[in-house]
Amino acid sequence: MCFCATTRDSRYVCILQSQDNFQGWMTEPLSHSARAEQLQKKSTAIQMMKHEKEAGVPSNEFGSANAVTEQKGQSTEEMREEYVYRSTGGSEETNRITSLVTDEDASRNCEIYLPVSCNPSAMELSLDSEEDMYRDAEEIEREKILLVCKMSSSEYKPSVAPEMDIMEYCRKEWRGNTPVAKRMRKGYEAVAQKFASIRRVRGDNYCALRATLFQALSQATQLPTWLQSEDFTKLPENLLSKYDWIKQWQLKQKLGRKMGEISDEIKEYLMLLRKKWKYISEIKGPIEKQEACDKLFKNEEEEYSLYEALKFLMLNTAIELYNDDKNGRRVPVFSWLLFARDTSSNPCQLMHNHLNQIGHSGGLEQVEMFLLAYALQYTIQVYRLYKYNTDEFITLYPNDPEEDWPVVTLITEDDRHYNIPVRMCQETML
Structure with a gap:
């Protein structure tokens, strides 16, 4: 069984762009002008990710709950931080981001679903390499298949992680001031x-x-x-x-x-x-x-x-x-x-x-x-x-x-x- 580890970078891309646009970006041949435009967009996305990392966005490589938001009047930066579903480390069949939104008196809950690609490793590869902009769809798909096969053949990891100090875990996961x-x-x-x-x-x-x-x-x-x-x-x-x-x-x-x-x-x-x-x-x-x-x-x-x-x-x-x-x-x-x-x-x-x-x-x-x-x-x-x-x-x-x-x-x-x-x-x- 394959368990993909979703990263913070790939989740921000999902928030910055719709799934359809993002998939088209990875698989459709681009003209010179379109490539330049996408390159500029990607550069902007990477800068935003760097900014968020420096600001201390909570992360989770193994398993954690969804982010929770409770005030409608939050700033754009706060909303972005709270809607990021930190990785559960699993390969859920739906593989979607679920954020639970709670209003101030916690009397009503509503769910917000943001689509995520089921292959975050391929998304990371596209973000980290400038050459992905100029490779054809078949080459990218071949690399995605190789990544999945590699993860499937890896040793099965324990489904319950070793213990860690609970407050250390809290400080790592919830560093924001929202x-x-x-x-x-x-x-x-x-x-x-x-x-x-x-x-x-x-x-x-x-x-x-x-x-x-x-x-x-x-x-x-x-x-x-x-x-x-x-x-x-x-x-x-x-x-x-x-x-x-x-x-x-x-x-x-x-x-x-x-x-x-x-x-x-x-x-x-x-x-x-x-x-x-x-x-x-x-x-x-x-x-x-x-x-x-x-x-x-x-x-x-x-x-x-x-x-x-x-x-x-x-x-x-x-x-x-x-x-x-x-x-x-x-x-x-x-x-x-x-x-x-x-x-x-x-x-x-x-x-x-x-x-x-x-x-x-x-x-x-x-x-x-x-x-x-x-x-x-x-x-x-x-x-x-x-x-x-x-x-x-x-x-x-x-x-x-x-x-x-x-x-x-x-x-x-x-x-x-x-x-x-x-x-x-x-x-x-x-």
């Missing part, structure tokens, strides 16, 4: 009262699953009861016998599977989840436990198989909640919200429009964070930094957790990307 940057710094300062370090998580639309599972495993001291059940591995077979539409489950971007194959493959994923959880929970030493987690999240095949298992457990939980509600049993409030959406009025739609898209074209939405918590029987505590100084700064999923559920803690800057705080106080239960 209201949003100040709020983020305040949020990180509050988190630093409980946690000393942070581990950045790859942003490939699996980040919520990745961060939650990593935290759960790194703190695990025993195998959860629901993982010990004898019927646990029979779950795919039992569900498929009742709901024929589950055969359309999308496994790791592989379509067209037969029902039996889907059942067998999901069963393997569930068995792997049980095996890894049991193995890591039995490790006594904290250092050895962390090393085991790090090793697991460096294994691409096993890691993504575990995410498929989590997604299927979420589907099973959704089906149980849906049936309980239809039969007049009491269900948590989030279940009503989950099935009140036009895109998920029943479990079948939830699978097609949401669960199948996780890791491919989208991540977890807020209501699905509740579903994940119920599926794992874990309380997910999230520091929502853009909600600093509000009642929603620390949010619990679910908000009325069971007393015996373990707690995992995450950090988000925008409710889309999640990182992991570590070196926390001895706190495993609420």
Whole structure:
């Protein structure tokens, strides 16, 4: 799997020019006068980038949340700084920039999507070399293909970065003086009262699953009861016998599977989840436990198989909640919200429009964070930094957790990307 690392330079080009114009600039032959004009534009763009670098625009090579803007009256320089989506380090299928705009009272949110090329390395090459202006489209395309092949063949990098001091990370990412940057710094300062370090998580639309599972495993001291059940591995077979539409489950971007194959493959994923959880929970030493987690999240095949298992457990939980509600049993409030959406009025739609898209074209939405918590029987505590100084700064999923559920803690800057705080106080239960 290929993970492109988007740079700050390429993002500024996307803001300065529309995607169509930019692609045409790279691939269409230019006349002498047009080349001169484009060269002048490029020179201006590079100067602006140099200016922004000197001004201290926040960067992120691995994984971070989207930039957040909250005041309509900001200057052009401030708006440009806040709309830059800092690289998540992942190759998201949509590979788009998402900025979350929040007004002053944080009562309404709206999203702004800015198109980005899915091959930032080629964009950087075009920016850094004057010769790109005068090469034909075929030559540029050949170079782009070579870059993609080179990245695909490289060694798989860990999807959870090594820890770093949380305030050092904050200073690196939020150096500006805009209201949003100040709020983020305040949020990180509050988190630093409980946690000393942070581990950045790859942003490939699996980040919520990745961060939650990593935290759960790194703190695990025993195998959860629901993982010990004898019927646990029979779950795919039992569900498929009742709901024929589950055969359309999308496994790791592989379509067209037969029902039996889907059942067998999901069963393997569930068995792997049980095996890894049991193995890591039995490790006594904290250092050895962390090393085991790090090793697991460096294994691409096993890691993504575990995410498929989590997604299927979420589907099973959704089906149980849906049936309980239809039969007049009491269900948590989030279940009503989950099935009140036009895109998920029943479990079948939830699978097609949401669960199948996780890791491919989208991540977890807020209501699905509740579903994940119920599926794992874990309380997910999230520091929502853009909600600093509000009642929603620390949010619990679910908000009325069971007393015996373990707690995992995450950090988000925008409710889309999640990182992991570590070196926390001895706190495993609420």
